[in-house]
Amino acid sequence: MNQNDINNLRGKTAVVGLAESGCGIASGWSAMEIMANSVHDALDDAGIKLNEVDGVFAATAFHSMAAMSLSEYLGLKPKFADGSQIGGSSFLSHILTAALALDAGLINVAVVAYGSNQKSIGGFKTISEAMPYEAQYEPRMPVTAYALAAKRYMHEFGASREDLANVAVSARDWALLNPRAYTYDKGPLTIEDVLSARPIVDPLGKLDCCLVTDGGAAVVMTRSDRAKDTKNTPIYLLGAAMEHHHRMVSEMPDLVRTSAIDSSQRAFKMSSYKATDMDTIQLYDAFTINTLLFLEDLGFCKKGEAIALVKNNNIGPSGSLKVNTNGGGLSCVHPGMYGLFVTLEAIRQLRNSAGDNVGERLNGGWIDNAKLSVAHGNGGVLSSQVTNVWGVSETL
Amino acid sequence: MPEKLQGSVGPEQQFKNYLSEGKFMIQRCKSLDRFFFHPRVAFPGTGERDLEWVEASGIGTVHSTTCNRRLPEKGGDFNLSLITLDEGPRMMARVEGTEPDKVEIGQKVKARISSLNGEPAIIFDIL
Numbered sequence: 470m471n472q473n474d475i476n477n478l479r480g481k482t483a484v485v486g487l488a489e490s491g492c493g494i495a496s497g498w499s500a501m502e503i504m505a506n507s508v509h510d511a512l513d514d515a516g517i518k519l520n521e522v523d524g525v526f527a528a529t530a531f532h533s534m535a536a537m538s539l540s541e542y543l544g545l546k547p548k549f550a551d552g553s554q555i556g557g558s559s560f561l562s563h564i565l566t567a568a569l570a571l572d573a574g575l576i577n578v579a580v581v582a583y584g585s586n587q588k589s590i591g592g593f594k595t596i597s598e599a600m601p602y603e604a605q606y607e608p609r610m611p612v613t614a615y616a617l618a619a620k621r622y623m624h625e626f627g628a629s630r631e632d633l634a635n636v637a638v639s640a641r642d643w644a645l646l647n648p649r650a651y652t653y654d655k656g657p658l659t660i661e662d663v664l665s666a667r668p669i670v671d672p673l674g675k676l677d678c679c680l681v682t683d684g685g686a687a688v689v690m691t692r693s694d695r696a697k698d699t700k701n702t703p704i705y706l707l708g709a710a711m712e713h714h715h716r717m718v719s720e721m722p723d724l725v726r727t728s729a730i731d732s733s734q735r736a737f738k739m740s741s742y743k744a745t746d747m748d749t750i751q752l753y754d755a756f757t758i759n760t761l762l763f764l765e766d767l768g769f770c771k772k773g774e775a776i777a778l779v780k781n782n783n784i785g786p787s788g789s790l791k792v793n794t795n796g797g798g799l800s801c802v803h804p805g806m807y808g809l810f811v812t813l814e815a816i817r818q819l820r821n822s823a824g825d826n827v828g829e830r831l832n833g834g835w836i837d838n839a840k841l842s843v844a845h846g847n848g849g850v851l852s853s854q855v856t857n858v859w860g861v862s863e864t865l
Numbered sequence: 866m867p868e869k870l871q872g873s874v875g876p877e878q879q880f881k882n883y884l885s886e887g888k889f890m891i892q893r894c895k896s897l898d899r900f901f902f903h904p905r906v907a908f909p910g911t912g913e914r915d916l917e918w919v920e921a922s923g924i925g926t927v928h929s930t931t932c933n934r935r936l937p938e939k940g941g942d943f944n945l946s947l948i949t950l951d952e953g954p955r956m957m958a959r960v961e962g963t964e965p966d967k968v969e970i971g972q973k974v975k976a977r978i979s980s981l982n983g984e985p986a987i988i989f990d991i992l
Contacts (some may be wrong), residue, residue, distance in 0.1 A: 601903065617947055669934060719903075
């Protein structure tokens with residue numbers, strides 16, 4: 470087998486259930502309780518019993534051995550577990566690993582899960598160690614790293630803070646259509662709101678940065694033969710790939726080109742679709758700069774051209790690109806590791822189009838006739854990049 | 866000497882020891898004739914182990930820069946930049962001697978060894 474054979478995972482597995490819980494503020498609930506609650510809700514959604522789960526995948530900022538702690542909490546004895554921690558994109562890599570384990574016959578039912586109560590217990594939570602050769606300068610991680618990338622992007626391509634602000638404005642416009650979003654009732658943002666928000670690390674202000682919320686999520690995966698017989702519309706994993714080039718931002722080879730270039734090329738190749746085939750685009754927008762970089766790196770435009778692409782609310786509900794349709798990490802939810810939420814939104818859009826009831830949205834919040842979604846996860850400081858391509862049965 | 870470890874201390878401690886002596890040293894791979902930072906036990910990516918320590922010129926260029934906002938009672942705003950050394954490698958550091966939000970990409974800078982929180986630290990000044 471070689472790189473040309475990677476298509477052998479295409480369409481072999483599917484998500485058959487999903488849930489989120491405790492999003493926003495969940496005072497009085499622990500990270501584990503929120504995560505486990507999400508798993509039970511996702512299994513209920515799938516119509517699969519807990520004791521059928523034999524693969525457990527999890528990461529949090531609260532548990533050094535999350536997959537093992539979650540398995541014990543749930544009362545499971547998994548035959549395969551993976552708690553790989555590569556930051557917020559971990560769950561998209563867990564999905565790839567789960568697909569491999571399912572396809573190999575090691576397991577039959579996988580759950581991928583996450584939970585956080587960071588907001589209730591005092592704010593952004595990380596278990597990252599201090600970075601040697603950086604920590605003594607006291608960078609405000611992760612914001613400083615993204616600010617360094619944003620500043621370099623502005624320098625190389627002539628972008629302004631207004632160009633970054635366009636991303637936050639569009640994200641909020643989507644959130645206003647989504648009753649699940651943390652800012653659903655907070656009203657629209659203007660460019661001026663974003664520019665005048667409290668500066669955090671120049672050039673990023675408070676509204677260039679994601680929300681800080683509680684929340685958990687889970688998805689249930691099976692092989693495609695079984696998925697056909699579950700009660701929901703199965704959403705098939707058509708492509709998946711990961712890549713990372715650095716851990717510390719000072720080691721990032723190019724501040725304006727992420728390894729999403731590589732992960733997305735391979736994920737799209739496996740899927741046999743290209744970026745422009747995607748009906749919905751779910752990108753890990755921890756900061757406004759992320760959306761610009763990932764639109765370019767995933768191939769929606771050339772390097773530097775995202776500046777023009779996001780103008781005039783073109784990635785908002787009235788625009789031509791359906792980007793971060795839940796409101797994103799900027800305006801929907803961000804419990805510290807956002808990866809499962811890009812996944813949930815990518816799949817929910819497809820299930821809604823197929824007729825499943827996955828919640829209410831205001832007019833325009835659900836994308837008509839959506840058959841293909843890309844979910845892209847980012848972890849660390851623009852470090853780990855994982856791309857998943859999802860489709861309904863007719864895209865197989 | 867500990868089995869299979871070259872030198873009495875690892876490269877991270879060696880780098881810090883040099884800093885304590887007032888020297889900004891970086892590693893060079895002799896067979897590749899290439900410098901790298903941060904310090905490692907082998908050349909990143911290809912693994913060559915024929916390394917030597919060389920005193921850095923200390924001259925570099927601002928690759929990117931930020932002003933980190935901090936309350937005055939906690940020390941006030943401070944600069945944090947990525948500097949590309951003339952030898953090639955890039956590193957994180959602070960640029961001082963100007964307002965923290967007035968540092969610009971492309972400016973030439975020169976290193977000096979100062980201290981942060983009681984530890985020796987490389988700080989850059991605008992040339």
